[in-house]
Amino acid sequence: MSNIINADICIIGAGSGGLSVAAGASQLGRKTVLVEGGKMGGDCLNYGCVPSKALLAAGNAAEHMRNPAKLGITPHEPLIDFGAVHDHVHDVIAGIAPHDSVERFEGLGVQVIQEYASFEDKTTLRAGDKIIKARRYVIATGSSPSVPPIAGLSDVPYLTNETIFNLRQAPEHLIIIGGGPIGFEMAQAHRRLGSDVTVVALKFMENEDPELVNILMEKLSGEGISLKENISIKKISQDGRAINVELDEEIISGSHLLVATGRSPNTEKLALEKADVEYTRNGITVGANLRTSNKSIYAIGDVTGGPGFTHKAGYDAGIIIRRLVFGMFWAKANYKALPHATYTDPALASVGLGESEAKKKYNDIKILRWSYKDNDRAQATRQTAGMIKVITTKKGLILGASIVGKSADELLAPWTLAINQGLKISSMANVISPYPTLGEINKRAASSFYTASLFSDKTRRLVKFLSWLG
Numbered sequence: 243m244s245n246i247i248n249a250d251i252c253i254i255g256a257g258s259g260g261l262s263v264a265a266g267a268s269q270l271g272r273k274t275v276l277v278e279g280g281k282m283g284g285d286c287l288n289y290g291c292v293p294s295k296a297l298l299a300a301g302n303a304a305e306h307m308r309n310p311a312k313l314g315i316t317p318h319e320p321l322i323d324f325g326a327v328h329d330h331v332h333d334v335i336a337g338i339a340p341h342d343s344v345e346r347f348e349g350l351g352v353q354v355i356q357e358y359a360s361f362e363d364k365t366t367l368r369a370g371d372k373i374i375k376a377r378r379y380v381i382a383t384g385s386s387p388s389v390p391p392i393a394g395l396s397d398v399p400y401l402t403n404e405t406i407f408n409l410r411q412a413p414e415h416l417i418i419i420g421g422g423p424i425g426f427e428m429a430q431a432h433r434r435l436g437s438d439v440t441v442v443a444l445k446f447m448e449n450e451d452p453e454l455v456n457i458l459m460e461k462l463s464g465e466g467i468s469l470k471e472n473i474s475i476k477k478i479s480q481d482g483r484a485i486n487v488e489l490d491e492e493i494i495s496g497s498h499l500l501v502a503t504g505r506s507p508n509t510e511k512l513a514l515e516k517a518d519v520e521y522t523r524n525g526i527t528v529g530a531n532l533r534t535s536n537k538s539i540y541a542i543g544d545v546t547g548g549p550g551f552t553h554k555a556g557y558d559a560g561i562i563i564r565r566l567v568f569g570m571f572w573a574k575a576n577y578k579a580l581p582h583a584t585y586t587d588p589a590l591a592s593v594g595l596g597e598s599e600a601k602k603k604y605n606d607i608k609i610l611r612w613s614y615k616d617n618d619r620a621q622a623t624r625q626t627a628g629m630i631k632v633i634t635t636k637k638g639l640i641l642g643a644s645i646v647g648k649s650a651d652e653l654l655a656p657w658t659l660a661i662n663q664g665l666k667i668s669s670m671a672n673v674i675s676p677y678p679t680l681g682e683i684n685k686r687a688a689s690s691f692y693t694a695s696l697f698s699d700k701t702r703r704l705v706k707f708l709s710w711l712g
Contacts, residue, residue: 245372247353249275251566252367252376254359254512257284259543259555260382261342266563268351275376276347277369279358279511283342284384285403285544286552287335293407294427296334298585300327301434305465305587308434311624322436324412331407361517364536378538378566381512381519381526382555385505385544390419393477398485400499403428413437413498417487420502421446421471423584426462428500430586433467440468440494442475442487447584451596451631454646458590461627470494507545522547530574532561540566551582579662583651588628591654594642594661595633606636610667612687614647619678623648630687632657638667638691649680656684667691 251267253260256278268274281288307320340346344354357370367374387402389395401409403424416432418425421443433439446469447455463469476488478499487494507525514520520527520535525547532540540562543555557575564573583591600607614620614628628647634640643657660669670688675681 247275247372247374249273249376251378252374253380253382255382255384256282257384258286258552259559262556262559263380263562264352265350267567270567272567275353275374277355277359282344287338287342289404291552292335292338293331295585296331297431298427300330301431305434325410328410358511360511360513364517380562381541381545382543383508383545385507385550388504388506389501390503392475395478398478398480400501402501406500415496416498417494417496418500418502425502426586429467433465442470446471450590451644454644457646505550532558532575554580579658581654581658588647589650590646591650592644593654593658596642597633600633600641604635608634610687610690612683617683619680630683632687634667640665640667653680
């Protein structure tokens with residue numbers, strides 16, 4: 243009987259979303275159990291957001307030495323110690339890990355069980371030799387790399403985001419299958435750290451605005467990354483140490499292969515059928531209230547399918563805390579202002595509706611653009627590759643914004659706020675930005691909404707009339 247644990251809330255999975263729910267629930271007085279069979283911190287800390295940005299930082303540092311942007315500094319080829327880069331990446335992980343550790347969460351009053359969990363029935367969970375009886379369960383088990391059924395792939399050694407950060411030597415030639423954010427972040431990082439890189443995919447950045455994607459692809463291609471788009475892979479084989487990727491009209495040989503073709507929800511260990519929880523290969527089925535088909539069980543983050551972002555999992559966690567701890571049963575998730583970013587150089591970031599989506603939903607839209615070349619700060623720093631593209635209704639309601647360029651991920655924040663609050667373009671046009679900053683790009687794009695009407699013949703006639711009155 244000592245192995246039976248009763249709790250108010252049991253969270254399965256100690257990634258971003260699960261940790262946020264556990265910390266909030268416990269500190270607000272709920273008896274909380276957290277079950278995790280893998281590493282605390284989940285994919286983001288150990289295999290995703292954190293190590294990838296640390297590796298990109300190393301690549302960016304090398305590029306700044308190699309190409310100091312015409313600032314009067316003599317360029318030189320950096321000496322890269324890839325083993326030291328590896329240590330840098332893992333030192334960053336180690337620096338953040340205590341915040342997500344078992345010790346910290348036990349200090350917050352959370353009972354942490356380091357075992358994989360599976361349901362025994364609708365109200366009972368097993369984790370190792372522990373039986374958990376909780377009033378509410380929150381599944382936050384995240385996702386894992388999805389491996390496509392390419393002929394020969396299973397017979398060759400390949401990397402995923404869970405293994406690529408363990409390399410202590412730079413790949414001589416890294417072949418990347420997949421044209422999404424992970425693939426291109428790793429492509430640019432490794433290229434800047436000395437590797438030859440080839441990216442192969444049916445479509446590059448398919449969820450982003452094509453106009454802005456073209457700007458990013460031009461930059462990556464200019465750095466020497468070989469881009470193979472709209473091409474299918476016939477088979478993969480190994481010849482000695484070389485990995486051969488056979489395409490329709492050529493064979494690409496590389497030293498290493500990275501598979502970055504999406505994610506699959508982690509549901510296989512949970513025995514969801516026993517808990518009467520509905521799910522598909524795309525994830526656990528939830529409503530806007532994040533509740534599953536079992537009214538006692540909720541699911542958040544990647545395991546529910548859809549956008550696989552750490553910040554989405556964190557947002558979902560906030561909805562759960564409001565519902566299960568504060569009793570705000572009306573709280574529901576709304577992803578209309580869910581942003582996303584790719585942390586390449588230039589960065590690419592978006593929020594809200596894109597051009598094609600907006601045209602389908604609204605009869606008449608306005609598209610606003612502003613180039614980094616027309617921004618004085620971008621000129622001063624010689625970082626003029628980029629553009630902002632904003633979508634509004636004819637009356638100025640902000641529907642979406644996409645930015646490619648320096649600090650695009652940071653510049654997106656006010657647009658996220660605007661869409662979340664249902665603001666019109668006048669709100670952004672009236673913002674006073676310090677000069678000179680990249681933030682002026684947002685204001686200039688917003689102000690362009692009024693250009694046509696401001697300098698129209700009708701306005702000129704009005705100005706002329708008012709001048710007579712003066």
